[in-house]
Amino acid sequence: MKLLRALIPALLALSVSAATASAFHLNGYVLCDGTAAPLSGVTITVTSTDPANPYTASGTSDASGYYTIPLVSFPLCLNVTATLGPGESVVSPAGNTYLLCLDGVTLLYNLDWVISSPTCSNQGCWLTAGGAKFSQITGSNLGDYTKVHNWGGNVYPGCSSTAGDGGDWNDIDNVNRLHFHGTTIQVITCGNVDGIPPGSTSPVTPYNYIEFKGTGTLKGIKGNKADYGTVYFWAHCEDRNEPGSNGQHDGAGKDRYFLNVFTDPNDPVGTSVFLVDNDGDPATMDPVTITDGNMQIHITSCTSPAAAQAATPSIEGSSPAPATGTHVAYFGAPYPNPVGDQSMMRYGVPAESFVSLRVFDAAGRLVRVLANGRMPAGDYNTSWDLATNSGQRVGAGVYFVRLTIGSQAFTRTVSVTR
Secondary structure (H helix, E strand, C coil), X not given: CHHHHHHHHHHHHHHHHHHHHCCCEEEEEEEECCCCCECCCCEEEEEECCXXXXXXXXXXXXXXXXXXXXXXXXXXXXXXEEECCCCCEEEECHHHCEEEEECCCCCEEECCEEEECHHHHHCCCEEEEEEEEEECCCCCCCCCCCCCEEEEEEECHHHCCCHHHHEEEEEEECCCCEXXXXXXXXXXXXXXXXXXXXXXXXXXXXXXXXXXXXXXXEEEXXXXXXXXXXXXXXXXXXXXXXXXXXXXXXXXXXXEEEEEEECCCCCCCCCEEEEECCCCCCCCCCCEEEEEEEEEEECCCCCCHHHHCCCCCCCCCCCCCCCCCCCCCEECCCECCCECCCEEEEEEECCCEEEEEEEECCCCCEEEEEEEEEECCEEEEEEECCECCCCCECCCEEEEEEEEECCEEEEEEEEECC
């Protein structure tokens, strides 16, 4: 018995060493509350709940918000917690604790964190954009392809608020024969739209929308003699798709745009004189769906260290990234989740590989094949319309989405509500 007791710590040490070598891991992302921007420098720690089998390990989130922790290879339950800095608090999971029970078979587990932190408020972004058409029928696969507006410009070029007084924005209304020219611009916020995966893929950023305001001029063109003098404006742009909205048939994937120009900063609704909006009501923001053009949000050169260094997350043991180092293997959490209409999934392929993305029900039966074939390196967004391969809508319940990239495998769950 004494010999057996003496052997237990040694066996446990061997198990831990073997686990590290055989790539049993926990990984995930640490994100800012409200913007889903990556949060670096947060340490995630796992601790065994079984006093007879002590184990602890930790990992710290990098500039992309990604962390990874080695795990043991035998069944064991662990408490997973985050070490917080001054002024930080955990929004998810509740109580700053996950309970993770290993089964000795699964190689890779995933747990994400949402944290409120003073660091998050320092994130910055900038915008380049241009286009000629937009649809008045947001959220539909139909659209009127009339050249109603020509628009474009840049906002905070190079992430500078001083260059060109914050940028330059133009919008020409061909119906009313008006030209708006924004000449002094201030970024209000960068963030993420609910209902689509956070961030944009080209260039890779933690945000998919930007809002900005400022002053400019509004004058008539093509025989219109109107001149409103100095005007004020507020704009909202969404970078939902790459390489832009042209040819994109999925309405959820098309970039969107809202602009209100007004003459009195104290009454932007009552003095609206130029509006790009889906329902024509300046009191509500209903951005139009762009049918030709491109919004691109950038974070390069922004002042926040986390934003300036943000990159696509990597996973230990994944295939080597291409020479540019911009593509790595990952499978983001399906969004929204739970879902009642359409689920969006974002994943990365590090090098040309055979990729399979399949949905299974709780009984392990194949429900839908979303991808099955060779793919070049890159970042991808795929949507599941909650239909089976035969086109029938699935019932409410939990479904498993399995992504394989070469020899690597990732699994996510999707809860369908109705």
